[in-house]
Amino acid sequence: MADQTSGEAGGEVVRPRRGRPGHDQPAVLAAAIDLFNRKGYDATSIGDIAEALGVTKSAVYHHVASKEQLLAEALDEALVELEATVAHAVGADGSAYERLRGVVRRSVEVLVEHQPAVTLLLRVHGNSETERDALRRRRAIDTQLAALVRRATEEGALRGDLDPDLVSRLLFGMVNSLVEWFRSTGPVSPEQLAAAVAAISFEGLTAP
Amino acid sequence: MADQTSGEAGGEVVRPRRGRPGHDQPAVLAAAIDLFNRKGYDATSIGDIAEALGVTKSAVYHHVASKEQLLAEALDEALVELEATVAHAVGADGSAYERLRGVVRRSVEVLVEHQPAVTLLLRVHGNSETERDALRRRRAIDTQLAALVRRATEEGALRGDLDPDLVSRLLFGMVNSLVEWFRSTGPVSPEQLAAAVAAISFEGLTAP
Structure with a gap:
Protein backbone atom coordinates (compact mmCIF):
# COMPACT_ATOMS: atom_id res chain seq x y z
CA MET A 1 0.00 0.00 0.00
CA ALA A 2 1.52 3.31 -1.12
CA ASP A 3 1.34 6.42 1.01
CA GLN A 4 -1.05 9.12 -0.06
CA THR A 5 0.81 11.48 -2.35
CA SER A 6 0.31 15.19 -2.67
CA GLY A 7 -1.84 16.65 -5.45
CA GLU A 8 -4.57 19.08 -6.18
CA ALA A 9 -8.28 18.42 -5.89
CA GLY A 10 -10.98 20.97 -6.59
CA GLY A 11 -8.46 23.84 -6.60
CA GLU A 12 -7.44 23.08 -3.03
CA VAL A 13 -3.88 21.90 -2.18
CA VAL A 14 -3.97 18.44 -0.63
CA ARG A 15 -1.00 18.02 1.73
CA PRO A 16 0.83 14.71 1.86
CA ARG A 17 -0.95 12.51 4.37
CA ARG A 18 1.18 10.95 7.09
CA GLY A 19 -0.61 7.66 6.67
CA ARG A 20 -2.61 5.82 9.30
CA PRO A 21 -1.19 5.47 12.81
CA GLY A 22 1.37 2.70 12.93
CA HIS A 23 1.91 3.05 9.24
CA ASP A 24 4.97 5.27 8.88
CA GLN A 25 8.62 4.26 9.09
CA PRO A 26 9.23 5.38 12.73
CA ALA A 27 6.16 3.40 13.84
CA VAL A 28 7.40 0.29 12.02
CA LEU A 29 10.83 0.67 13.62
CA ALA A 30 9.35 1.18 17.12
CA ALA A 31 7.14 -1.90 16.77
CA ALA A 32 10.09 -3.96 15.54
CA ILE A 33 12.31 -2.88 18.46
CA ASP A 34 9.55 -3.71 20.93
CA LEU A 35 9.12 -7.20 19.48
CA PHE A 36 12.87 -7.84 19.18
CA ASN A 37 13.21 -6.97 22.89
CA ARG A 38 10.21 -9.02 24.03
CA LYS A 39 10.41 -12.09 21.78
CA GLY A 40 13.99 -11.96 20.55
CA TYR A 41 15.18 -11.03 17.06
CA ASP A 42 15.19 -14.59 15.68
CA ALA A 43 11.68 -15.34 16.91
CA THR A 44 10.23 -12.16 15.37
CA SER A 45 8.98 -12.13 11.76
CA ILE A 46 7.91 -9.28 9.50
CA GLY A 47 4.44 -10.83 9.86
CA ASP A 48 4.60 -10.31 13.65
CA ILE A 49 5.55 -6.66 13.14
CA ALA A 50 2.67 -6.18 10.69
CA GLU A 51 0.26 -7.84 13.14
CA ALA A 52 1.43 -5.62 16.01
CA LEU A 53 0.74 -2.56 13.84
CA GLY A 54 -2.55 -3.90 12.46
CA VAL A 55 -1.32 -3.59 8.86
CA THR A 56 -0.40 -6.06 6.13
CA LYS A 57 3.10 -7.45 5.58
CA SER A 58 3.31 -5.58 2.28
CA ALA A 59 2.60 -2.33 4.16
CA VAL A 60 5.66 -3.07 6.32
CA TYR A 61 7.74 -3.91 3.23
CA HIS A 62 6.75 -0.52 1.83
CA HIS A 63 8.97 1.01 4.54
CA VAL A 64 11.77 -1.54 4.97
CA ALA A 65 13.52 -4.05 2.77
CA SER A 66 14.14 -6.67 5.46
CA LYS A 67 14.07 -7.55 9.14
CA GLU A 68 17.84 -7.10 9.24
CA MET B 1 21.59 -45.58 27.33
CA ALA B 2 21.61 -46.51 31.00
CA ASP B 3 24.52 -45.66 33.27
CA GLN B 4 26.75 -48.51 34.34
CA THR B 5 25.39 -49.92 37.57
CA SER B 6 27.36 -51.39 40.41
CA GLY B 7 27.87 -55.12 40.66
CA GLU B 8 30.41 -57.78 41.22
CA ALA B 9 32.57 -59.36 38.59
CA GLY B 10 35.19 -62.02 39.25
CA GLY B 11 35.05 -61.38 42.99
CA GLU B 12 36.06 -57.74 42.55
CA VAL B 13 33.68 -54.89 43.44
CA VAL B 14 32.89 -52.83 40.37
CA ARG B 15 32.11 -49.23 41.43
CA PRO B 16 29.38 -47.28 39.68
CA ARG B 17 30.88 -45.63 36.62
CA ARG B 18 30.38 -41.88 36.29
CA GLY B 19 29.64 -42.27 32.60
CA ARG B 20 31.56 -40.74 29.73
CA PRO B 21 32.53 -37.05 29.92
CA GLY B 22 29.58 -34.86 29.08
CA HIS B 23 27.29 -37.65 30.03
CA ASP B 24 26.27 -36.95 33.62
CA GLN B 25 23.54 -34.64 34.85
CA PRO B 26 25.80 -31.65 35.75
CA ALA B 27 27.39 -31.80 32.29
CA VAL B 28 23.95 -31.83 30.63
CA LEU B 29 22.88 -28.86 32.74
CA ALA B 30 26.08 -26.92 31.98
CA ALA B 31 25.72 -27.53 28.22
CA ALA B 32 22.06 -26.47 28.35
CA ILE B 33 22.86 -23.23 30.22
CA ASP B 34 25.61 -22.41 27.72
CA LEU B 35 23.26 -22.91 24.76
CA PHE B 36 20.35 -21.04 26.41
CA ASN B 37 22.69 -18.07 26.94
CA ARG B 38 24.21 -18.14 23.45
CA LYS B 39 21.23 -19.07 21.28
CA GLY B 40 18.28 -18.28 23.53
CA TYR B 41 16.02 -20.76 25.32
CA ASP B 42 13.40 -20.94 22.56
CA ALA B 43 15.96 -21.56 19.83
CA THR B 44 17.65 -24.40 21.76
CA SER B 45 16.41 -28.00 21.41
CA ILE B 46 17.28 -31.13 23.36
CA GLY B 47 18.89 -32.22 20.08
CA ASP B 48 21.23 -29.17 20.23
CA ILE B 49 22.21 -30.07 23.78
CA ALA B 50 22.90 -33.68 22.78
CA GLU B 51 24.98 -32.48 19.82
CA ALA B 52 27.02 -30.11 22.01
CA LEU B 53 27.79 -33.03 24.33
CA GLY B 54 28.43 -35.51 21.51
CA VAL B 55 25.75 -37.89 22.79
CA THR B 56 22.33 -39.01 21.58
CA LYS B 57 19.07 -37.29 22.49
CA SER B 58 18.01 -40.36 24.47
CA ALA B 59 21.21 -40.04 26.52
CA VAL B 60 20.10 -36.50 27.46
CA TYR B 61 16.57 -37.73 28.26
CA HIS B 62 18.15 -40.29 30.60
CA HIS B 63 19.07 -37.32 32.84
CA VAL B 64 16.20 -34.87 32.33
CA ALA B 65 12.53 -35.11 31.48
CA SER B 66 12.33 -31.92 29.42
CA LYS B 67 14.03 -28.71 28.30
CA GLU B 68 11.89 -26.81 30.81
Missing part, protein backbone atom coordinates in the same frame (compact mmCIF):
# COMPACT_ATOMS: atom_id res chain seq x y z
CA GLN A 69 17.43 -3.51 7.99
CA LEU A 70 15.16 -2.82 11.00
CA LEU A 71 17.77 -4.31 13.33
CA ALA A 72 20.49 -2.16 11.73
CA GLU A 73 18.37 1.00 12.05
CA ALA A 74 17.50 0.21 15.67
CA LEU A 75 21.13 -0.36 16.65
CA ASP A 76 22.14 2.77 14.74
CA GLU A 77 19.57 4.84 16.65
CA ALA A 78 21.21 3.83 19.93
CA LEU A 79 24.80 4.08 18.73
CA VAL A 80 24.63 7.48 16.97
CA GLU A 81 23.53 9.25 20.17
CA LEU A 82 26.01 7.41 22.38
CA GLU A 83 28.86 8.09 19.95
CA ALA A 84 27.95 11.80 19.84
CA THR A 85 27.84 11.93 23.66
CA VAL A 86 31.24 10.34 24.02
CA ALA A 87 32.79 12.40 21.18
CA HIS A 88 31.55 15.56 22.88
CA ALA A 89 33.09 14.48 26.21
CA VAL A 90 36.41 13.59 24.58
CA GLY A 91 36.64 16.88 22.67
CA ALA A 92 35.28 19.29 25.30
CA ASP A 93 37.35 21.73 27.37
CA GLY A 94 37.88 21.16 31.07
CA SER A 95 39.38 18.48 33.26
CA ALA A 96 38.97 14.81 32.42
CA TYR A 97 37.13 14.51 35.74
CA GLU A 98 34.49 17.10 34.80
CA ARG A 99 34.13 15.61 31.33
CA LEU A 100 33.74 12.10 32.80
CA ARG A 101 31.03 13.29 35.22
CA GLY A 102 29.32 14.99 32.27
CA VAL A 103 29.38 11.91 30.07
CA VAL A 104 28.03 9.72 32.88
CA ARG A 105 25.06 12.04 33.39
CA ARG A 106 24.44 12.55 29.67
CA SER A 107 24.70 8.79 29.02
CA VAL A 108 21.92 8.18 31.55
CA GLU A 109 19.73 10.68 29.73
CA VAL A 110 20.48 9.11 26.31
CA LEU A 111 19.65 5.66 27.69
CA VAL A 112 16.30 6.92 28.95
CA GLU A 113 15.53 8.79 25.71
CA HIS A 114 16.38 5.76 23.55
CA GLN A 115 15.65 3.03 26.09
CA PRO A 116 14.13 0.39 23.71
CA ALA A 117 16.92 0.79 21.13
CA VAL A 118 19.66 0.74 23.79
CA THR A 119 18.08 -2.33 25.43
CA LEU A 120 18.33 -4.08 22.07
CA LEU A 121 21.93 -2.91 21.60
CA LEU A 122 22.97 -4.23 25.01
CA ARG A 123 21.55 -7.69 24.20
CA VAL A 124 23.34 -8.06 20.87
CA HIS A 125 25.77 -10.98 20.77
CA GLY A 126 27.33 -10.80 17.30
CA ASN A 127 25.17 -13.34 15.47
CA SER A 128 25.35 -11.47 12.12
CA GLU A 129 27.49 -8.87 10.36
CA THR A 130 24.98 -6.20 11.47
CA GLU A 131 25.38 -7.27 15.10
CA ARG A 132 29.16 -7.56 14.84
CA ASP A 133 29.33 -4.04 13.39
CA ALA A 134 27.28 -2.75 16.34
CA LEU A 135 29.59 -4.57 18.76
CA ARG A 136 32.63 -2.95 17.12
CA ARG A 137 31.04 0.48 17.57
CA ARG A 138 30.21 -0.36 21.20
CA ARG A 139 33.80 -1.39 21.83
CA ALA A 140 35.06 1.89 20.31
CA ILE A 141 32.80 3.78 22.74
CA ASP A 142 34.00 1.66 25.68
CA THR A 143 37.63 2.28 24.71
CA GLN A 144 37.10 6.07 24.68
CA LEU A 145 35.31 5.95 28.04
CA ALA A 146 38.08 3.85 29.59
CA ALA A 147 40.66 6.34 28.28
CA LEU A 148 38.73 9.20 29.90
CA VAL A 149 38.65 7.31 33.23
CA ARG A 150 42.42 6.76 32.89
CA ARG A 151 43.01 10.48 32.23
CA ALA A 152 40.91 11.46 35.25
CA THR A 153 42.90 8.99 37.37
CA GLU A 154 46.21 10.39 36.08
CA GLU A 155 45.01 13.91 36.91
CA GLY A 156 44.69 12.68 40.49
CA ALA A 157 40.98 13.43 40.55
CA LEU A 158 39.98 9.76 40.81
CA ARG A 159 41.28 7.39 43.48
CA GLY A 160 44.43 5.65 42.32
CA ASP A 161 43.95 2.20 43.86
CA LEU A 162 41.56 0.85 41.21
CA ASP A 163 42.34 -0.21 37.66
CA PRO A 164 40.82 2.36 35.24
CA ASP A 165 39.53 -0.34 32.87
CA LEU A 166 37.76 -2.09 35.75
CA VAL A 167 36.34 1.23 36.96
CA SER A 168 35.03 2.02 33.48
CA ARG A 169 33.35 -1.40 33.20
CA LEU A 170 31.63 -1.06 36.58
CA LEU A 171 30.69 2.60 36.17
CA PHE A 172 29.04 2.11 32.79
CA GLY A 173 27.70 -1.27 33.92
CA MET A 174 25.71 0.66 36.53
CA VAL A 175 24.60 3.16 33.87
CA ASN A 176 23.57 0.43 31.40
CA SER A 177 21.70 -1.58 34.04
CA LEU A 178 18.99 1.06 34.22
CA VAL A 179 17.50 0.04 30.86
CA GLU A 180 16.24 -3.14 32.58
CA TRP A 181 14.10 -1.42 35.21
CA PHE A 182 13.80 2.35 34.74
CA ARG A 183 10.35 3.60 33.76
CA SER A 184 10.24 7.22 32.66
CA THR A 185 6.59 7.29 33.79
CA GLY A 186 7.67 6.53 37.39
CA PRO A 187 8.42 8.89 40.28
CA VAL A 188 12.10 9.43 39.36
CA SER A 189 12.87 11.86 36.52
CA PRO A 190 15.74 11.21 34.09
CA GLU A 191 17.60 14.20 35.61
CA GLN A 192 17.21 12.79 39.15
CA LEU A 193 18.36 9.41 37.92
CA ALA A 194 21.43 10.94 36.22
CA ALA A 195 22.26 12.88 39.38
CA ALA A 196 21.88 9.75 41.53
CA VAL A 197 24.19 7.70 39.30
CA ALA A 198 26.83 10.45 39.40
CA ALA A 199 26.47 10.90 43.18
CA ILE A 200 26.82 7.19 43.95
CA SER A 201 29.71 6.57 41.59
CA PHE A 202 31.77 9.69 42.37
CA GLU A 203 30.95 10.48 46.03
CA GLY A 204 29.77 7.01 47.14
CA LEU A 205 26.88 5.91 49.30
CA THR A 206 28.53 6.30 52.68
CA ALA A 207 27.31 9.33 54.61
CA PRO A 208 29.95 12.09 54.74
CA GLN B 69 13.28 -28.99 33.62
CA LEU B 70 16.80 -27.88 32.61
CA LEU B 71 15.71 -24.24 32.66
CA ALA B 72 14.16 -24.70 36.12
CA GLU B 73 17.32 -26.36 37.44
CA ALA B 74 19.53 -23.65 35.96
CA LEU B 75 17.47 -20.83 37.47
CA ASP B 76 17.33 -22.68 40.78
CA GLU B 77 21.14 -22.99 40.82
CA ALA B 78 21.43 -19.19 40.62
CA LEU B 79 18.57 -18.40 42.97
CA VAL B 80 19.42 -20.80 45.82
CA GLU B 81 22.86 -19.21 46.32
CA LEU B 82 21.58 -15.65 46.02
CA GLU B 83 18.72 -16.36 48.43
CA ALA B 84 21.14 -17.87 50.94
CA THR B 85 23.46 -14.86 50.62
CA VAL B 86 20.65 -12.39 51.24
CA ALA B 87 19.11 -14.45 54.06
CA HIS B 88 22.49 -14.51 55.78
CA ALA B 89 22.84 -10.72 55.45
CA VAL B 90 19.33 -10.12 56.76
CA GLY B 91 19.78 -12.42 59.76
CA ALA B 92 23.38 -11.58 60.71
CA ASP B 93 24.50 -9.48 63.67
CA GLY B 94 25.97 -6.04 63.16
CA SER B 95 24.88 -2.76 61.62
CA ALA B 96 22.78 -2.70 58.46
CA TYR B 97 25.69 -0.85 56.83
CA GLU B 98 28.17 -3.65 57.54
CA ARG B 99 25.68 -6.30 56.46
CA LEU B 100 24.97 -4.39 53.23
CA ARG B 101 28.68 -4.11 52.43
CA GLY B 102 28.98 -7.84 53.13
CA VAL B 103 26.10 -8.81 50.87
CA VAL B 104 27.45 -6.63 48.03
CA ARG B 105 30.83 -8.36 48.20
CA ARG B 106 29.37 -11.84 48.61
CA SER B 107 26.90 -11.25 45.74
CA VAL B 108 29.82 -10.45 43.43
CA GLU B 109 31.47 -13.73 44.40
CA VAL B 110 28.24 -15.72 43.88
CA LEU B 111 27.78 -14.13 40.46
CA VAL B 112 31.29 -15.14 39.47
CA GLU B 113 30.91 -18.69 40.87
CA HIS B 114 27.59 -19.22 39.08
CA GLN B 115 28.09 -16.82 36.19
CA PRO B 116 26.36 -18.85 33.41
CA ALA B 117 23.31 -19.64 35.58
CA VAL B 118 23.04 -16.03 36.82
CA THR B 119 23.39 -14.70 33.26
CA LEU B 120 20.42 -16.86 32.31
CA LEU B 121 18.46 -15.70 35.36
CA LEU B 122 19.05 -12.03 34.53
CA ARG B 123 17.70 -12.52 30.98
CA VAL B 124 14.47 -14.23 32.03
CA HIS B 125 11.36 -12.30 31.01
CA GLY B 126 8.48 -14.36 32.40
CA ASN B 127 7.51 -16.30 29.28
CA SER B 128 6.46 -19.44 31.22
CA GLU B 129 5.43 -20.47 34.73
CA THR B 130 9.04 -21.56 35.39
CA GLU B 131 10.30 -18.10 34.39
CA ARG B 132 7.57 -16.29 36.33
CA ASP B 133 8.44 -18.32 39.44
CA ALA B 134 12.10 -17.28 39.04
CA LEU B 135 11.06 -13.64 38.63
CA ARG B 136 9.00 -13.84 41.84
CA ARG B 137 12.04 -15.19 43.70
CA ARG B 138 14.23 -12.44 42.19
CA ARG B 139 11.74 -9.80 43.32
CA ALA B 140 11.75 -11.24 46.85
CA ILE B 141 15.56 -10.92 46.89
CA ASP B 142 15.37 -7.34 45.56
CA THR B 143 12.81 -6.43 48.23
CA GLN B 144 15.08 -7.71 51.02
CA LEU B 145 18.07 -5.86 49.59
CA ALA B 146 16.10 -2.62 49.28
CA ALA B 147 14.97 -3.02 52.92
CA LEU B 148 18.61 -3.42 53.99
CA VAL B 149 19.59 -0.25 52.08
CA ARG B 150 16.70 1.55 53.80
CA ARG B 151 17.86 0.34 57.25
CA ALA B 152 21.41 1.48 56.55
CA THR B 153 20.07 4.87 55.46
CA GLU B 154 17.93 5.16 58.61
CA GLU B 155 20.99 4.30 60.71
CA GLY B 156 22.60 7.40 59.19
CA ALA B 157 25.40 5.34 57.68
CA LEU B 158 24.30 5.99 54.09
CA ARG B 159 23.77 9.46 52.63
CA GLY B 160 20.19 10.60 53.13
CA ASP B 161 19.59 12.50 49.88
CA LEU B 162 18.94 9.46 47.68
CA ASP B 163 15.87 7.23 47.62
CA PRO B 164 16.81 3.81 49.08
CA ASP B 165 14.89 1.92 46.37
CA LEU B 166 16.75 3.82 43.66
CA VAL B 167 20.07 3.20 45.44
CA SER B 168 19.32 -0.51 45.68
CA ARG B 169 18.49 -0.73 41.96
CA LEU B 170 21.68 1.06 40.92
CA LEU B 171 23.94 -0.72 43.42
CA PHE B 172 22.83 -4.21 42.41
CA GLY B 173 22.59 -3.08 38.78
CA MET B 174 26.35 -2.48 38.97
CA VAL B 175 26.83 -5.89 40.63
CA ASN B 176 24.68 -7.72 38.06
CA SER B 177 26.35 -6.00 35.10
CA LEU B 178 29.55 -7.94 35.69
CA VAL B 179 28.08 -11.18 34.34
CA GLU B 180 28.23 -9.61 30.87
CA TRP B 181 31.96 -8.99 30.79
CA PHE B 182 33.83 -10.51 33.74
CA ARG B 183 36.13 -13.42 32.91
CA SER B 184 37.45 -15.33 35.89
CA THR B 185 40.48 -16.29 33.76
CA GLY B 186 41.43 -12.58 33.41
CA PRO B 187 43.80 -10.45 35.48
CA VAL B 188 41.20 -9.46 38.10
CA SER B 189 40.35 -12.01 40.81
CA PRO B 190 36.78 -12.36 42.14
CA GLU B 191 37.99 -10.93 45.49
CA GLN B 192 39.54 -7.89 43.77
CA LEU B 193 36.35 -7.43 41.79
CA ALA B 194 34.20 -7.62 44.94
CA ALA B 195 36.47 -5.11 46.70
CA ALA B 196 36.33 -2.73 43.72
CA VAL B 197 32.52 -2.84 43.58
CA ALA B 198 32.30 -2.12 47.31
CA ALA B 199 34.91 0.66 47.10
CA ILE B 200 33.21 2.44 44.19
CA SER B 201 29.70 2.17 45.57
CA PHE B 202 30.43 3.04 49.21
CA GLU B 203 33.44 5.40 49.02
CA GLY B 204 33.05 6.63 45.43
CA LEU B 205 35.56 7.18 42.67
CA THR B 206 36.63 10.70 43.60
CA ALA B 207 40.07 10.86 45.19
CA PRO B 208 39.88 11.60 48.95
